[in-house]
Amino acid sequence: MLSLNAFLLLSAVLFCIGLFGALSKRNAVAILMSIELMFNAVNIMLVAFARFLAPASTVGQALPPVSTVGQVFTIFIITVAAAEAAVGLAIVLAIYRTRRTISVDEVNLMKW
């Protein structure tokens, strides 16, 4: 059976890839995809913790509330991420319509 560390490593690797993508990509859609990666890295971590850190005696029995929190949280994050993706894409679309580009280097409206 895989240890908790393997899941955490996977989560960390995924998160770093997402982070790198989010900070280095110029394409707004690619940034959104990278953010999605980071979300999923977190999701994996939450599920892993929920599975491995629950008290051993309770495994296989009726699950105590504490072990379900991480999983429920993950469901919420997936939902919110979907909404976020929709909003993010809508913004990208709006920017594209007005500025004919989705390169974030050229979209610097928040400048001083």
Add this chain to the structure above:
Amino acid sequence: MDSFSLEYLWLIPLLPFLAFVVIALFTRRWARLSAYISILAIVASLVVSAWALLSLVVAFLGHATGEELVKQVTLTWFSAGGVDFPIGLIIDPLTAMMLIVVTVISLLVQLFSQGYMVVKDDHGNLKKDPGYGRYFAFISLFTMSMLILVLANNFLQIYIAWELVGLCSYLLIGFWYDKTYPDGSISPAQAAKKAFLTTRLGDLGLLVGILIIYMTTGSFVFTDVEEAIKAGHLAGGLLTVAMIGVFLGAVGKSAQFPLHVWLPDAMEGPTPVSALIHAATMVAAGVYLVARTFEMFAASPDQQALLVVAYIGGFTALFAASMGLVMNDIKKVMAYSTISQLGYMMMGLGVGAYAAGVFHLFNHAFFKALLFLGSGSVIYAAHHEQDMRRMGGLGKRLPVTMITMIFASLALAGLPPFSGFWSKDEILAGAAGKDQLLYIVGSLAALFTAFYVFRAIFLTFTGEYRGAQGGYDAHGGHDDHGHGGHGGGLESIKESPLVMLIPLILLALASLFSGFLGSPFMGNAFQSFIEKGAELHEEINYTVMISSVLIAVVGISLASLVYYFKVIPADLISKPLPWLHAFVLNKYAMDDLYLWIVNNVVLGFSRAALWFDIHIVDGIVNAVASVIGGFGGTLRRVETGRAPNYGLAIFAGAIIISGILIFGGSPR
């Protein structure tokens, strides 16, 4: 006294105030109606005042003395910070006398103004002055303020009224505010400003005096303050300083040296205003204030405060009289005469002749108002000519004006039985009993007075008419509101209308008879009344009496020899000493001195303050702002507007915080 209730006293100032409100808000456009409203209000005030006076006189004749003749009420206007601001009324012989003076003079002046405040239109027809309604509104406002001033029973209220009369004076001096003179001489608007600012200088002293009195005695009310001073809460040098502060206010308002410079220029106002405000009532407010607080002045150690009053008054009396000798403008002569006579009153109060000083105020109000209204009548008849060098021979055309003015002049010169004699003689007697120097100064001023007033009379009413010659290039006609050119010869000069003559005649009678009230024949009734029935044991000083009559006769004779019989040439002194004549005619260069002080000292200080403000105060503020601005300008470069940069910063921050939490150890 019981027949008169204090509740009615409120009516006295209230009625003119209502007249002011009604005229200012509603009836200003209807000139005649406005005048009638104003006059009606003042008549009603006069009736109430007379009732108050009568009830006091009845009580006095019933041998009421001292506090029995004083009634007052004090209410709390508002409280703030533990200080109760009082508002109250007092009625005692002094106030009752002043009420009558103010209401009577105000009434007569308003009657007179109906005739005076007219202008000629393009066709030579007379019509009302465009500001006729405004004029009567201001007069009503002034009358209200003056009545509040004399009714006040505390320093705070008197200070408020003090400023109110100053405001009215400002408004009325600058009544023809749009008038300027091509030769650059002082315009009404400038004169109004000058009067306001000069008196304000004295008011600062009054405020300081009031504050010292309040800080030490804890009360604004006159009677309480007197009690506190008797109890020793305010004594010694501080009391003297406080009273000199109060006197400074009086110096400004009563145009005493060195703040007298505003009064001659105040003659830019309409002549009836000069009679009411700048001769009879407002300028006497300073004397009234000193009289009202006389007990406090007298309580200062060695009577130092009174001595200051006496010497300032005495000096002013002589100083102003000497300027009256050389002025050519008939109103300016009267203005300097007013300053001089106010100096007399101050001197009278200062030497302790309290009742005599107040008595002179009473008499002076009538005869000086008459002199001004008479001058107004002359100016009106002479097509708004004010320069006496362009008059002459007017007596034949203006008999009533001439006779009434001669009455007033005799009163001013101090010839028995006219009113001025009785009071002036008492002041001189008081001075003689106190300080020989003051007596000599007063007598010399009396000589000058007799001379200059009859110089004015002879120049105006006798000799040849000099108006049509135009031989003098001095600017005249300061009062020429809207008439075109000087009229023809003497034939064009007609006696003023009846509405102007009646006040003159009434005042002439007052000038003749008002002195008897306080004459020794009547047992000095006036003085005894003012002193609240205190026993007077004044012996008649025959030396002073005879010498003052002689001085008046000499002065009048000299004037007649120079200006009527022309035995002595008028330039006897001015020819060999032209610089002296020019110096006095230039008012001892005091205006120039003050101008120099303002231009160099005051403005110099202001410039220094401005420099300090710009470079030091603003400099510090601006330095702080520019340092912060510089930081901001540099730091804003951080905001690139690129979302990835922000994201990087967020993560970098998160990593740093994580690092601190993990490796920084736990805080103990």
